[in-house]
Amino acid sequence: MIQHCPTPTELxxxxxxxxxxxxxxxxxxxxxxxxxxxxxxxxxxxxLVDPEGLPLARVSADGTLEPLTHAQYGPxxxxxxxxxxxxxxxxxxxxxxxxxALTEAELAELRDLGRVVLVALMGTGTSALSPTALVRASLAAADLLDDARVVAVPLPSHGDADVDHELGxxxxxxxxxxxxxHALADPSPLVEEGAQRPSRDLYPAAIAAIVEEDRPEPEEQGLVLFFTGLSGSGKSTLARALMDLLLEQGGRSVTSLDGDVVRRHLSAGLTFSKADRETNIRRIGWVAAEIARHxxxxxxxxxxxxxxxxEQVQEMVEAAGGAFFLVHVATPLEECERRDRKGLYAKARAGEIPEFTGISSPYEVPEEPAVRVDTTGRTIxxxxxxxxxxxDEAGYLHLKDRT
Structure with missing residues (x-):
């Protein structure tokens, strides 16, 4: 029987x-x-297995489950x-x-209830905090109540508020x-895009410290700067220039994951087929997400x-608590081909390089990048x-051009 690792929501x-x-x-x-x-x-x-390969259950064609064991690890x-x-x-x-995280006002409300169990709904996409931070904040809240315990329940979000409310x-x-x-809040995802979070001074000190660690200010958050564009667009040159500025300013741990360098080390042995190219990008995304996590x-x-x-890379980064900043280097194909510093376009036109992006393989233009840059006729x-x-406008980095 084939082994399959489900998605975090499915787990x-x-x-x-x-x-x-x-x-x-x-x-x-x-x-x-x-x-x-x-x-x-x-x-x-x-x-069905967990990410480490531990068999958890067998599933039949109609979705019926035969439990094998339960998840044994994790905070x-x-x-x-x-x-x-x-x-x-x-x-x-x-x-x-x-x-x-519970505020002072919510804790005061709970003190009137006597013995309580805080049911931390810490499944994928449900909590306003990361799952681990929600449980930590709930335990800190229990310590501040007269008689309280915590149970962790991995209720995930399924992307529909009504469905999540019903399941919750x-x-x-x-x-x-x-x-x-006793419902302090609807047991479904609380955080809508751009929703205002409670001010941190509304939390008790012990809980505020957990919130601050889990929700850092944008300039303190792990960050993935993802430059995408055609070969010869100037994306690597822009990325290197930004790296230099970050290193000159100091204060942040910075790692370069340049496409060619990654292929020599992390992705050695992969071909330039569509499947292998996408595997290469996902590997870059996974490493970038781990960097952002820390x-x-x-x-x-x-x-x-x-x-x-x-989008898969963005999901990995955001699941790790990082911010994903997409830069589309939108230099037109004609200009990229005119530059052709490595001679790749000429070889692609001659049929020597199959599935070459922009010539024999498509480039899907990002619909809503954080910023779009055309390097045609411009200095780096x-x-x-x-x-x-x-x-700077997004609040992630406040760097000054050396010029």
Whole structure:
């Protein structure tokens, strides 16, 4: 039987299905359900494994599950109780769904409830904080209450507020059983694009410290600067110039992930087929996301011609808590071909290089990059000024051109 590692959302759903938290729902892909599992093309049955390869369950063609074991690692795994375990340990308490750090006012409200269980809904995309930070903030809140405990529940977001509300209410009710539920907030994603978060001075000091660590100011956040454009567009030159400025200014850990350099080291052995080129970009994205996870700046300059792969990189970066800043170096094909410093366009025109971006393979123009730069007839310093202005406006970096 083929092994398959589900997406983070599907892994969260798997845990809730196996634990009984989604009851009466017991399988994937039930008609009308948002709890779905996508297997590779042509595969109807598979052994589902975690990212480390631990077999978790077998799934049949109709989505029915045969549990093999439960996830055994990860922070706060001891708090991942099944509904049955949770009710046995915390019967008679008031159950409070939590998707964000609790403020002083919310803690005051909870103190009137007596014994409470904070149900930290820390699944993929649901919490306003990272999953680990939400549990840490919930534990800090429990320490400030007279009688409180924390249960971690990996309820993921499925991208639809109404669906997430229904599933969240169902899961919390399953955990609470006959006990009361006190909703400080809707058990669905709280953070809409551009929504105003509570001021940090509204949190107790212990919780504020966790929020500050998890939600750094933009200039302190891990950052991936992703330059994309045709060969010869000037993207690598712009990226190197920006790297120099970052290194001269200091204060941030900076790593260059240039396309050619990565191919010699991280992606040695890959061909220039479409599949291998996309694998190369995803490898760059994974490394960049890990750099951003630890607060560093990664400067990447691959061609990255396909929108889907660029979006996958952005998802990896944002899942790691970093910011993704896409720079489209929009120098026209005619100008790139005129430059042809490496002679690649001439070889592509002669049929010596198959699947060459811009000639025999498409380049999908980014629809909404953070900034779009055309280097035609401009100095690198002038073109770089557009990038610096956009970074400054976004609040990520405040650099001054050396000129």
């Amino acid at each position: 969260d759903d798997l845990e809730l299905l196996v634990s009984g938290a989604y009851a009466p729902l017991t399988r994937f892909n039930e008609p009308g359900s948002a709890v779905t599992l996508a297997l590779p093309d042509g595969v109807e049955e598979a052994e 706060f795994r001891r708090l991942h109780l099944t509904p049955v375990q949770a009710r046995e340990q915390h019967a008679g308490a008031t159950w409070v769904p939590v998707v964000d 209410a169902q899961v919390v009710a399953t955990y609470a059983g006959p006990d009361p539920v 607060g560093g700046v990664a400067v990447c300059s691959p061609i990255a011609p396909f929108a889907e792969t660029r 310093e002038d073109a770089l000024g557009d990038v610096l202005a956009a970074l």
